[in-house]
Amino acid sequence: MTHLPTKEEKHDCCSLPKEEHQHHKHHSEYKGGKYYCPMNCEGNKVYDQPGNCPVCGMELVQAVNYPDVTVKEYTCPMHPEIIKDAPGDCPICGMELVPVAPTDSIENTTYHHLLNKLKIALLFSIPVFIIAMSEMIPNNPLYEVMSIKVWNWVQFALTLPVVFYACWMFFERAYKSIITWNLNMFTLIGIGTGVAFLFSVFGMLFPDVFPAEFKSHHGTVHLYFEATVVVLTLVLIGQVLEAKAHSNTSSAIKELLKLAPTVATVIVDGKEKVISIDAIKKGDTIRVKPGEKIPVDGKIMEGTATIDESMISGEPIPVDKKKGSAVSAGTINGTTSFLMQAEKVGNETLLAQIVKMVSDASRSRAPIQNVVDKISKYFVPIVVIISAITFVIWSQFGPEPRLVYAFVNAVAVLIIACPCALGLATPMSIMVGVGKGAQSGVLIKNAEAIEKMNAIDVLLVDKTGTLTKGKPSVEKIIALQGSEVELLSKIASVNQNSEHPLATAVIKYAKSRNVILSKVKDFESVTGKGVLGYVDGEKISVGNKKLMEQEAVTGFSLVTNEIIAEQKQGKTVSYIAVNNRIMGYVTIVDAIKNSSFGAIKELQSQGIEVIMLTGDNDNTAKAVAQRMGLSNYKANCLPQDKLNYIKDLQRKKKKVAMAGDGINDAPALAQADVGIAMGTGSDVAIESAKITLVKGDLKGIVKAKNLSFAVMKNIKENLFFAFIYNSIGVPVAAGILYPFFGMLLSPMIAALAMSFSSVSVIFNALRLRTVEL
Known part of the structure; x- marks a missing residue:
């Protein structure tokens, strides 16, 4: 028996079969050209080539790479850790890989590839279905043209392109799932349709081997070529619909990628030159014209602007910018022209970081997925057992022809069961939800x-x-001795080496009053308390009461009442000590x-x-x-x-x-x-x-809370649909309604229901795009 990887081994490329290990290269991080399974079967494992997820069999989908958006990466909707750089199947679940951050042309490649196969399948399946169904017509006119034996050969010939070309990938995935013991949806489809096809071929070639109950009044065995091709075609239809729908689940990432312009106007030797954004370097001077997208992160050097930042922050109101203001890549300039200096380019920009964060998050696993994985692990073996039990019960206790009923119902059980609906329930909602959050300024x-x-x-x-607001400003400085300017010079000097917002406020206030700063020696920043240092030979301490107590500062009583009065108004007050004696205080305000x-x-x-x-x-x-x-x-x-x-x-x-x-x-x-x-x-x-x-305000927390509620509700809906579907579908396919209502489920109807279940989960997840946060 093939070794079943442990949880730890599934995160190791060595857990793959030898041939899989040779075909796919594992990387702990994805860059350009990496593929992963959207069901996260193997954690963060990625692949250089497209194909199938080795665990669930789903097609790998592509991961995002920024800023080189031309790099093609594919991943599996159920196993996001599977990443490949070309289309194919997921080596775990067998599903078709979908692009992670695709361009329309990439999406169309996968979609049209499946669509072309579907056209072939329909071209040959429809005649097979018509021939088979004509048996229900009294005095079948087709038998006047050729005998039923010849028509059986015609069905066989028409079935071959469907089985061995249009839908052969399903059997490949089924085979791979069995030899790796990663049983999945394609295991059931492959077994069900494979048995039906082989039974039909054997029945056509060796009819005398079968008992009378398998034969028609013409003496020929009832064949199931039509069930084989129709089931495979319906499954293929489901794959086509999923491929189309998957492109919508990553729409948020695609929209983010579209924010980055392809070219920018750079000032070189006083002249404007249009270059690719990939050629922009830090320090370059860039001209941003009215209505243009800002190409990289930087600050305004000349001019003013009104910038639409809604695509990044989610806030619809444009923001006024002036000289020195920071601007971000992907935001849109208003009606003025300005010069900016490039500070962050390529993968360093805020837009690039957002794209990467969204991509990483959309491929991550929610804890609830672990429960689903445990259920899915036993799902396929249980369905196979139920199928076998169905065959035994019908063959022993069913009405005549017992074996026919047993065979058809056992196949229907295999085909209607859909572990993909369970597997897709969580990843699809996460992918859409993360994208929705990014569009609203909430990065998960x-x-x-x-x-x-x-x-x-x-x-x-x-x-x-x-x-x-995090932009504190000095309101006033009170000096107990000497001038305020002299005391301001001392505390501003010692704060030169600090990056704390309060220190920044003091420095800014000192500059506004043209105060000259001195060099500081033995500077020390005491976390959560303040700063220390020597200025012109004097020890300067600026901070809260804890710092003063730590340094054994004296003279608190001189300012205690005044400071308390300031604090009760919501202001922040820092004590100022010179040579360990209180010499005043600085009042700082920070608006809510x-x-x-x-x-x-x-x-x-x-x-x-x-x-x-x-x-x-x-x-x-x-x-x-x-x-x-x-x-x-x-x-x-x-x-x-x-x-x-x-x-x-x-x-x-x-x-x-x-x-x-x-x-x-x-x-x-x-x-x-x-x-x-x-x-x-x-x-x-x-x-x-x-x-x-x-955006950096608490409204974003409200959005995050509302988003999490909507996503978890959507996941639970998906899981409910999947569980209910399988809980009802499998018993109905097994024939539980027959004793009461005389109803049986055709394998073809089972295949249609199976395909619908996966597609319905995806479309339900897509509803998250319309949620109001």
Whole structure:
């Protein structure tokens, strides 16, 4: 018996049969020309060539590569880890591979290839069906032209192109599934139609071997050539419909790819030159004309603009930009012309990262898929056993001709069962849902995040950059001795080496007042507390009360009452100490995002407890929490405090989401069941999170929650359809209704129902594209 790969082995290319290993090269990461199975049978395994998934037999589909969108990659709708660079079948489930981020020409290649085969199948199947059905006509006129034996040979001849050309791929997939013991839909189709075809050939050549109940009154054996070709043709019709529908499931990725222009106008030696975007280099000066798409990420050097960023952020209102403003690839310029400097090109652009994230997420597996996989593993063997039992029961207890009924019903059981409907239920919804999220400015790292987001009951939010705009500004500086300008120079100098938003605000304020900065020595950034350093021989400390206590600073009583009054207004106040003595303070304000108020109310109305975690002091935190309508908050939080707070909630069986934007939020984002990063935040925070909000406000969390609910509901609908279909279809095909209603299910009707089940799951998943978030 062929060795059945373990779960771990399925993630290793060595688990494939030798011939499969030679044909497909395994890569841990896909780049150009990689194929995977959309059912994730083998984790993240990808292939260089198209073909069939070795586990489920489905056709591999293509992964996305950016910016070289001409690279063709195919993957399997049921096994996304199967990636190949040419069309073919999935080596796991046998399904036709579909492009991951295809151009229309790639999609049409696969679709038209199957469509051409379907035309051949119909051309030969229809005459076979007519010949076979003519037996039901009294005084069959065809028998006046030729005898039934000759017509049987005609059926045989017409069946050959269908079996050995148009639909031969189904038998190849069935054979591969058996020798690798990855039993799937094509195992059942291959066995069912193969038995019917071989029975018919044998009955035509050796009629005397069969008992009388298999023969007609003409003395010839009842043949099933028409059942063979019609079943195969109906299955092929289902494959064609699936190929057409699959192109729609990746429509979001295709639309994202279309956002990138193919050329750009670069300024070279003072002259404009049109070049391919692939030739753009960092530092190039680019002219963006009215109505053009911005080719790469960068900043405006000259002019102003109104940019439509809806295709990336999901927000319909254009954004005004001025000199120094950042602009992103794929967004659309308004009615003015401007010069920009290229800062991120190729795969570094925001658009490229979005495309890659969407592609990766659409190929990932949701935890619910593990349950489906366990069921599917035993599905085909159980169906084969039911088919065998059906044959035995009908042959022993059925009406005459018993063996005919036994044979037909056993074949119908094999053909109507559809493990593909089960396998497609989750991946199709994930693929469409992830794309929908990307179009709405919600980037999802993997399918697990979608499933977990639906179960969230507690949302933790950072204050700065999450609830607030993350653009703090200095309101005032109070100096206890000397001038404010002198004190500002000291704290601005020590903040030169810090990337914290508060430090940036101080530097910006100092520059606006033309303050001269000095060199800083022995600079130290104390996470969650502040900064230290020596300026002109004096030790300067700027930060919160914890930093002051750590450094044994004296003189708190001089400013305590004033600082508390400022904090109670929701302002952030940093103490200023010179040589370990309080010399004043700086008040910093950071406006709350208007969208935060409505988003929090909406989340609370959905039963989610929203809690604010902030490194700010208790007075400021309380003031902000009251304005936001939050009954629960935690102040003076260091990164470790946020992490431990999440762990405590998780120990209480809470499902926790954490939203933040800073480096200090990264540990908490990674620990949370779902980490949500503001797209305006740090790269570390975004990397640690499972969901990224391009726009960077809490409305995106509402969208993410609504999306996760819609996707999980859609998956459950798909699974319900698949389970109900098989639960009803298999017993009906076995003849359970015959004793009560005299009804039997023809193998041809079974094939039609089987094809419909997979297609219905796909089209149900496509409904997610219309969901309002």
